[in-house]
Amino acid sequence: MYFSASSAPARRTLAAFVAASLGLTLATAFSSAYAVPTPDVLPATQHASVQDESIRPFAPVHVPQVAIDDLRRRIAATQWPEKETVADSSQGVQLETMQKLARYWATDYDWRKAEGALNALPQFVTTIDGVDIHFIHVRSKNPNALPLIINHGWPGSVLEQVKLIGPLTDPVAYGGKADDSFDVVIPSMPGYGFSGKPTTTGWGPEHMARAWAELMRRLGYQHYVAQGGDWGAFVVDQMGLQAPPGLLGIHTNMPATVPADIDEALRIGAPAPAGMSADEKRAYGQLAQTFKQVDYARLMGSRPQTLYGIDDSPVGLAAWLLDHNDANAQPAAAVAAALNRSASATGELTRDEVLDNITLYWLTNTGVSASRLYWEYKGGFFNAKGVKVPVAVSVFPGEQYQAPRSWTEKAYPHLIYYHQAEKGGHFAAWEQPTIFAQELRAAFRSLR
Numbered sequence: 001m002y003f004s005a006s007s008a009p010a011r012r013t014l015a016a017f018v019a020a021s022l023g024l025t026l027a028t029a030f031s032s033a034y035a036v037p038t039p040d041v042l043p044a045t046q047h048a049s050v051q052d053e054s055i056r057p058f059a060p061v062h063v064p065q066v067a068i069d070d071l072r073r074r075i076a077a078t079q080w081p082e083k084e085t086v087a088d089s090s091q092g093v094q095l096e097t098m099q100k101l102a103r104y105w106a107t108d109y110d111w112r113k114a115e116g117a118l119n120a121l122p123q124f125v126t127t128i129d130g131v132d133i134h135f136i137h138v139r140s141k142n143p144n145a146l147p148l149i150i151n152h153g154w155p156g157s158v159l160e161q162v163k164l165i166g167p168l169t170d171p172v173a174y175g176g177k178a179d180d181s182f183d184v185v186i187p188s189m190p191g192y193g194f195s196g197k198p199t200t201t202g203w204g205p206e207h208m209a210r211a212w213a214e215l216m217r218r219l220g221y222q223h224y225v226a227q228g229g230d231w232g233a234f235v236v237d238q239m240g241l242q243a244p245p246g247l248l249g250i251h252t253n254m255p256a257t258v259p260a261d262i263d264e265a266l267r268i269g270a271p272a273p274a275g276m277s278a279d280e281k282r283a284y285g286q287l288a289q290t291f292k293q294v295d296y297a298r299l300m301g302s303r304p305q306t307l308y309g310i311d312d313s314p315v316g317l318a319a320w321l322l323d324h325n326d327a328n329a330q331p332a333a334a335v336a337a338a339l340n341r342s343a344s345a346t347g348e349l350t351r352d353e354v355l356d357n358i359t360l361y362w363l364t365n366t367g368v369s370a371s372r373l374y375w376e377y378k379g380g381f382f383n384a385k386g387v388k389v390p391v392a393v394s395v396f397p398g399e400q401y402q403a404p405r406s407w408t409e410k411a412y413p414h415l416i417y418y419h420q421a422e423k424g425g426h427f428a429a430w431e432q433p434t435i436f437a438q439e440l441r442a443a444f445r446s447l448r
Contacts, residue, residue, distance in 0.1 A: 052139060053218055057121035058134055058194065061115050063363055071314055071362060075106040076296055078315045083262050093319045093331055098395035101339060102315050105355055111363075113355035116163065122264035125194075128211045131203070132196035135187035135215065136162070140169040142181035145446055147221040148440070149185040149212050150429075153230020154370055155321035158186045158429045159194045159357050163347055167437035174434070179448070180441040187215060189231065191369035193360055198369075204376035205231065208275035209238035213247065222246055225444050229253040229428060231373060240387035248447045249390030249416065251440060253428050254399060256382050257407035258287065263383040266291060286327050286401035287382060293325040310367035318358045324425040326398050334398060334424075334431045347433045392417035392443030394436075398425025417443040 080099065084091045121136050136158055139145070148168065152160045167174040168182040183332050188195040190203045190211075212235065225248050228236035233254035240250045258266070262284065265273055272284040283338055300307070312316040326332040338349035361367055379385075382401065391412035395402050402420070422438060424432035 013177075019206065026193075029134070052127050055124050055218060058125045060119045060138075061194075062110065062119075063115065067363060071359070075102050075314050078102060078313065089329070089331065093322050097322075097339065098315060098319055101318065101351075101355075104351070105314070105318070105359075109352065109355050109359075111356075111359050113352070114159070114359070118159075121162065121165070123194075126215065127196075129207070130199055131190045131211075133190065133211065133215060134158075134185055134194035135185055136165070137183075137185050137219065138165050138169050139183045140181040142178055144179075144448075145181035145183045146442070146444060147185065147216065147219075147224035148182040149187070149216055149224060149226045149228070149246045151208075151212070151228035151231045151232025151235045152186070152189065152192070154192075154373065155324055155357070155361075156230065156362050156427065156430070157357055158188050159353070159360060160427060161186050163433035164429055164437055165216055167433065168440065171437075176436070176437075176441055178291065182440070182444075183221075185216065185219065187212065189235075189370075189373070191372060192366055193364055197366070198372075201376065204378075205234040205238045206242075206374065208235045209242055210244070212239065213242070213244035216246065223248050225249050225251065225447060226249040227253075227440060230426065234377065235434045237385050237387055240389045240391065241385060243389050247389060249392065249414075249444065250387070251392040251394065251417075251443045253396060253436075253439075254426070255393045255395075255403045255411065256380075256385050257392075257393075257403045257411040258382045258384060259407060259410065260383065262407075263380065267347070270361070277404065277406060279402070280406060283401045283404050283407070290325065290327075290400040293330045296320065296323055297374055300371040301377075302375070304368060304371035304375050307368050307371055310371075311365055314358075314362050317362055320367070321352075321358055321361065323398065324420050324426070327400055328398055328425070329403070332398075332426055334427060349427065349431045353430065369381075387412055388414060390414045390416045390447060393419075394428070394439040394443065395420045396424035396426075396428045398423075398431075399428070400426055400440055416446050419443075 080095065083095045123136050124132065125132050125134050150161050150164070152158060165184050167176065168184050171180045172178050189208060191197050196268060212226065223246050226236045226239050227250065229252065233252045233256070236250040236252055237256055239247055262273065266287055272281055276284065310320045322331045322335060324332050326334065329336065334349055335354060338354050339351050341348065341350045344350055361370070391414060393403065393408050393412065393415065405418055408418055420441065421435055421440065424435055429436045
């Protein structure tokens, strides 16, 4: 891994956020920061009063060329390890995979396309509990559209969900019905993307759930629904537990359904309990396999600050973000396949989209700050939480486990929708946006 003696990128990113909060463009911010590093500048979260409930336009993103040149230089200067000693990815992301991706990233990849796509969307920022929250907000032309807040996860960002915006806000243009229109709100979690980085502890899923309810209140929505996958699923479960005024129901594509006795058996590594159905046995096996593939989560849950390398080496960051599992493999099968896909007519995940997400982490210097979410959360993962609000569940075949209907009905007593989708995995909105949008239309139809 290539190490630099300078910590300027962190200072530059910090300066960029400060400038954005002051209403300057990111182009000016990055340019100024690269010209005159300012290590003692206050974080953006300290510029707005905690009592300030204003919704402010988010400055257009324009990363100066010097930052992109620096990224490419660092990729080219990577100190590579030797090839893995196995013929598969059981030791981690394979050397050939990373070197091939790095060559493309350093030479042919174009961040400006992602930047332009982001700037084409209405983006805003508001300060909640001292942290600046960046979010995309697209209103449907249908005045009866149902407000929807969508939560991303790790190792994701708002870029996971942008392909959903068109089909959800304008369903007619995508083969749907006007009655299925949504107003869409997609926030960046604290410590991720363009949101501020918490400077104190306490920003776990429970806090985010309260923050998203506050965000929807500030936007003037009296009634709304919420959706989440990965960490977003934890957040919407917490929203369901807190049941804030106005929340009509939630949708999750990574449901927490595991009964207490099953959860305990998995924790101690016991064989599947007797009397389970075929679907339950399959889920048990998938969960047992998943828990063997989450070493990244254990490290971030215990020592996130130790991950200095992912904020210093772009290749180190990319490998860390890629090494996320799904039901089929680690790295996730859909992401691994995307690395060999340059385009998709059906919206499937592509190599550029994977790099857009990784590059966003790099340019915002959020590798470590995003990792702290694992440290913040002290609860169980797939165990039933006791949510009582209306819940819709979509089960995707490539998810870390396929929640059986029997478990789902017990975990969510007010289950309004359960469907097993034909395609898609852990990053379902990113991988299969058309199917995902169809799931959301069907899931919330009864709550309109």
